[in-house]
Amino acid sequence: MRYRISGAALLIFACIAVPLAAPAQQSQDDRIKALEERIIALEGQVRTLKAQQAQAATAATPATAVPAPAAPVGAAAETPAQVAGTQPAATLPVYGGASAAAKALNPDISVIGDFIGSMGHNPLLQTPAFQMHESEVGFQAIVDPYARGDFFISFGEQGVNLEEGYITFTALPAGFVLRGGKMRAAFGKVNTLHNHVLPWIDRPLVTNSLAGGEDGINDAGLSLTRILPAPKGLFLEATGQVLRGDSADVFTSSKRSDVSAVAHLRGYRDISESTNIDIGASYARGHNDLGSSFLTQLYGVDATLRWKPLRRSIYHSFVGRSEFIWSRREQMPRLQRSFGWYAAGDYQFGRRWFGGARYDRSDRSHNDGLTDSGTSLVLTYWPSEFSQIRGQYRLTRYAEHLDAHEFLMQLQFSLGAHGAHPF
Numbered sequence: 001m002r003y004r005i006s007g008a009a010l011l012i013f014a015c016i017a018v019p020l021a022a023p024a025q026q027s028q029d030d031r032i033k034a035l036e037e038r039i040i041a042l043e044g045q046v047r048t049l050k051a052q053q054a055q056a057a058t059a060a061t062p063a064t065a066v067p068a069p070a071a072p073v074g075a076a077a078e079t080p081a082q083v084a085g086t087q088p089a090a091t092l093p094v095y096g097g098a099s100a101a102a103k104a105l106n107p108d109i110s111v112i113g114d115f116i117g118s119m120g121h122n123p124l125l126q127t128p129a130f131q132m133h134e135s136e137v138g139f140q141a142i143v144d145p146y147a148r149g150d151f152f153i154s155f156g157e158q159g160v161n162l163e164e165g166y167i168t169f170t171a172l173p174a175g176f177v178l179r180g181g182k183m184r185a186a187f188g189k190v191n192t193l194h195n196h197v198l199p200w201i202d203r204p205l206v207t208n209s210l211a212g213g214e215d216g217i218n219d220a221g222l223s224l225t226r227i228l229p230a231p232k233g234l235f236l237e238a239t240g241q242v243l244r245g246d247s248a249d250v251f252t253s254s255k256r257s258d259v260s261a262v263a264h265l266r267g268y269r270d271i272s273e274s275t276n277i278d279i280g281a282s283y284a285r286g287h288n289d290l291g292s293s294f295l296t297q298l299y300g301v302d303a304t305l306r307w308k309p310l311r312r313s314i315y316h317s318f319v320g321r322s323e324f325i326w327s328r329r330e331q332m333p334r335l336q337r338s339f340g341w342y343a344a345g346d347y348q349f350g351r352r353w354f355g356g357a358r359y360d361r362s363d364r365s366h367n368d369g370l371t372d373s374g375t376s377l378v379l380t381y382w383p384s385e386f387s388q389i390r391g392q393y394r395l396t397r398y399a400e401h402l403d404a405h406e407f408l409m410q411l412q413f414s415l416g417a418h419g420a421h422p423f
Contacts, residue, residue, distance in 0.1 A: 107141030107149070110418035112196045113411075120406035124398055131157060133410075134195055140419050146171045150419075152194070163194070163218070177225045185217035185247070186225075186239040186264035187282045188323050189302040199319070199346050199356060199380075201392045201408045205372050206340030206362040210327045211298065212248030217262065217284060219243035219251075235268040243286075250296060250365075251286030260286030278304040294330040296365075317348040327365045338363035346378070354380040370399035388412040 114133040135155040143149045151165040166181030184192050190207050195214065203214060211217060221243030230236035241262040245253030251260045266280040282300035301324045308317035320343075327338040340362025348354050356378040364370045374396040381389045389411055396404040 107139045108417040108419065110138040110140075110414060110416035112136045112138075112414045112418065114196055115411045116201060117409040118406060119408075120404070122396070122404035122406055123402045124400070124404070133157075136163065136194065136196060138416075138418055140417075143167060166223075175226055179223040179225070180221075182218070182220045183223060185219065185241055185243060185262045185284065186223065187211065187217050187262050187284050187298065188300040188325065189280065189304060189321065190323060191216040196412055196414075199321070199344065200358060200376060200378055201390060201410045202376075202394065204323070204340075204342035204344075204358065204360040204362075205374050205396075206323065206325050206342055206360055209362040209364050209372065210250075210325050210338055210340050211300075212250040215248045217243075217247040217250060217260075219245070219247045219260065221259070230267075233269055235266075237266045237268075239264040239266075245286050247286070249289065250284075250298070252289040253287065254292045258287040258292050260284065274309045275305070275307045277306075288329060288331070290331055296330070297328040299326040299328075300324065315348060315351045318345065320345045325362075327363075329365050331366070336365060336368045338365050338368040346380075352382045354378075354382075356380070364399070372399055373397045386414050 113135050115130070116133045117130050118127050119129070133156065137153045137155070139149075139151040141149055147167050147169045149167050152163045153165075154161050154163045162182055164181070164183050166179050166183045169178040172178055184194075186192060188211065190198070190203060191211055207213060207216065221241055223239060223241040225237060225239045228236040228238055239262075241264075243251075243260045243262065245251050245258045245260040247260065253259070262282070262284045264280060264282045266278065268276065268278045270276045280300075280302045282298070282302070284298040284300075286296060288294050288296040303322050305320040306318070322341065322343040324341040325339070327336070327340075329336040329338070340360070342358060342360035344356060344358035346354055346356035358376045358378070359374070360376075361371065361373040364372070374394060376392055376394045378390065378392045380391075383389070390409070392408045392410070394404070394406045394408060396406075398404070
């Protein structure tokens with residue numbers, strides 16, 4: 001310590017001497033300013049030396065001189081500053097304390113409201129002028145060190161429905177993740193999304209005609225997921241699911257053995273610092289409403305391209321989506337082979353403003369000779385992260401040579417903590 005103080009004294013002397021030795025032509029103001037800066041720096045070094053001296057004195061004190069009281073269960077550990085006695089206690093945030101323990105017994109609870117207004121004319125699909133479309137209540141929490149639980153209950157004008165309720169085991173050997181309960185099947189992209197995270201007010205025609213509409217392929221069963229080895233920079237994930245076999249009007253289970261199966265392979269890759277792409281391939285198989293002897297098989301391909309610059313123009317981004325679904329439905333008198341697809345893009349042109357468009361076209365699963373098409377324009381405004389106002393103009397051309405011109409308005413709002421959904 002004596003060496004450190006001597007060093008400081010030498011440093012003080014040197015700093016004072018240097019300005020005095022400055023060239024004569026240097027102005028008096030510049031020299032005074034330089035001297036002040038050096039004095040400030042020296043004061044900082046002196047304070048550092050004093051703090052180090054105080055810590056050294058505390059460390060030299062025998063451990064038995066001041067017996068430490070036994071910490072109560074759940075109390076926070078003392079911080080180094082408190083041990084050194086340089087700061088008063090209870091001035092820093094406490095982690096792992098009583099508040100965190102209480103949270104472990106109370107899951108994250110959220111409520112999301114979805115209010116929709118409709119104007120215009122639709123000759124085939126009549127909807128009310130106003131409807132509280134859905135109120136989703138979510139409960140999410142860690143069950144134990146090996147699993148987490150998620151429940152999503154939707155309240156609508158048609159009643160109460162368990163949209164999803166499952167437990168996910170995240171600590172299985174060999175990197176497997178097992179999920180059991182009721183869940184949205186990993187088929188395609190739109191089928192996995194809840195209503196409040198859709199980039200549109202409605203779902204595309206191909207989803208309504210071939211994949212079960214709003215409820216989609218959503219059933220009770222088991223799901224096993226694993227990340228597969230892949231070349232550098234590629235994220236590859238495979239999912240296999242076995243479900244009860246009842247999903248909207250897509251699959252129907254007439255007996256216990258009429259289970260359905262879903263397989264999904266997903267690949268993700270960063271193209272650049274601002275751009276990434278997500279591509280998936282899906283397959284689903286199950287019995288349809290005609291009985292155990294009739295199968296329905298679905299094949300799907302989806303792609304999502306996202307661009308969002310991280311360093312410049314942070315309020316400009318683009319997301320492009322497309323999905324193709326083939327349906328092979330066994331029925332009398334012949335097999336129905338239907339196909340549908342959609343393509344959509346959403347561009348963020350301001351801090352809170354998004355504009356988008358979508359074109360969709362699909363055959364009907366029960367009659368592949370009838371094809372519907374639609375075009376939509378969407379404008380979205382985000383007052384904050386917890387509310388959203390959206391307008392959508394939708395033109396639908398039905399196979400019966402009927403056109404529907406509609407304007408939809410949506411108001412969404414959320415309360416509480418709601419976990420993020422997969423990209």
